[in-house]
Amino acid sequence: DVKVTQSSRYLVKRTGEKVFLECVQDMDHENMFWYRQDPGLGLRLIYFSYDVKMKEKGDIPEGYSVSREKKERFSLILESASTNQTSMYLCASSSGLDEQYFGPGTRLTVT
Amino acid sequence: QKEVEQNSGPLSVPEGAIASLNCTYSDRGSQSFFWYRQYSGKSPELIMSIYSNGDKEDGRFTAQLNKASQYVSLLIRDSQPSDSATYLCAVRTSYDKVIFGPGTSLSVIP
Numbered sequence: 101d102v103k104v105t106q107s108s109r110y111l112v113k114r115t116g117e118k119v120f121l122e123c124v125q126d127m128d129h130e131n132m133f134w135y136r137q138d139p140g141l142g143l144r145l146i147y148f149s150y151d152v153k154m155k156e157k158g159d160i161p162e163g164y165s166v167s168r169e170k171k172e173r174f175s176l177i178l179e180s181a182s183t184n185q186t187s188m189y190l191c192a193s194s195s196g197l198d199e200q201y202f203g204p205g206t207r208l209t210v211t
Numbered sequence: 212q213k214e215v216e217q218n219s220g221p222l223s224v225p226e227g228a229i230a231s232l233n234c235t236y237s238d239r240g241s242q243s244f245f246w247y248r249q250y251s252g253k254s255p256e257l258i259m260s261i262y263s264n265g266d267k268e269d270g271r272f273t274a275q276l277n278k279a280s281q282y283v284s285l286l287i288r289d290s291q292p293s294d295s296a297t298y299l300c301a302v303r304t305s306y307d308k309v310i311f312g313p314g315t316s317l318s319v320i321p
Contacts (some may be wrong), residue, residue, distance in 0.1 A: 142313040143255075143299070190254055197307050198243050202254040 103127070104174035106191055112209045116131040121206050123191030129201075131194045132174035133183060134158075136187040137205075143190070149174055181210045214238060215302050215312035223318045230287040232298050232315050237281070240305030244276055244283045247299040249314065255299055259285065290319045 107122035113207040125132065133148040135158075145158030147166040154167050163185060167175045174193075178185055186209050215236050218247075224230045240254040245261050247255035260269045261274040261283065273286040275279055283302075 140313075143311040197303055197309065199245060199257050199260055200301075200309065201257065205254045 104193055104201055106153065106189075106203040106206050108206050108208075109204060112211065113178075114211055115182060117178075117181050117210075119208065119210075121176040121178075121189055121208070122189075123174045123193075123203055124172050124203060125174075125193040125201070125203075126172065127193065127195070127201075129175050129193040129195045130171070131197070132168065133192040133200065134164075134174065134176045134196075135190045135192065136160070136204050137190055138187050146176065147194075176177070177180050181208075183210050186210045214246060214304070214310045215300055217298075217300050217312040217315045219313060220316040222315055224290050226290060226319055226321050228290050228319075230290045230294065230317055230319070232285040232287075232317065234283045234285075234300030234312055235281055236283070236300075236302045236310075238304040238306075239278075239281060241281075241302045242305065243280075243303035244274070245301040245303075245309075245317060246272075247287045247301060247311075248299075249297045249299060249313055251296070266307070287317075287318075290317075292319050292321050295319050296314050298315075 104125045134146045135143045149155045149168040165177045188208045191203040194200045246259040249255045257275040261276045267274045271288045275284045297314040297316045299314045
């Protein structure tokens with residue numbers, strides 16, 4: 101079974117803090133994704149990576165950056181957290197461009 | 212026009228009935244189609260993939276694809292209360308991007 105893990109299930113941060121969300125997958129997938137999910141807005145792609153050190157912007161990259169130094173690990177960074185970044189953050193991985201497997205999610209609250 | 216559309220619901224069906232979830236997409240060249248189930252507070256879980264026209268069955272689930280009508284559906288037979296969740300349709304487009312629909316909330320009433 102594919103396993104995707106995320107570093108925290110719940111996180112509370114203050115406005116202006118730098119926030120790191122970590123994602124690790126154990127299936128040697130080349131593609132990894134970061135989404136946020138908000139009520140009424142669905143899943144929105146923030147960034148994805150198709151190889152180590154490679155990244156592509158998704159639909160809403162503003163205020164976020166990513167890092168992929170190793171194939172199994174994909175990090176999402178909020179440079180200066182703001183209240184409008186309060187959301188559920190979901191990491192996913194895939195081999196190829198089809199089925200994506202999601203981690204458990206991190207519910208981030210920025211106060 | 213949104214790229215992937217679903218009725219938001221909620222769709223309510225009695226236990227034991229067939230639940231029918233529908234999804235339409237705008238990119239005629241889309242290649243691959245997926246259904247995910249998401250329980251409240253949890254992450255999406257892949258339940259079905261379909262790539263060619265027609266039906267694909269897996270247990271109580273049947274995915275139906277009609278590329279000419281740009282329509283994909285998910286039927287759940289003998290619905291159970293444990294099927295109550297939000298179902299997300301996802302489409303891999305001709306430009307190799309996977310687009311998720313907004314999801315349909317299903318409630319199975321005992």
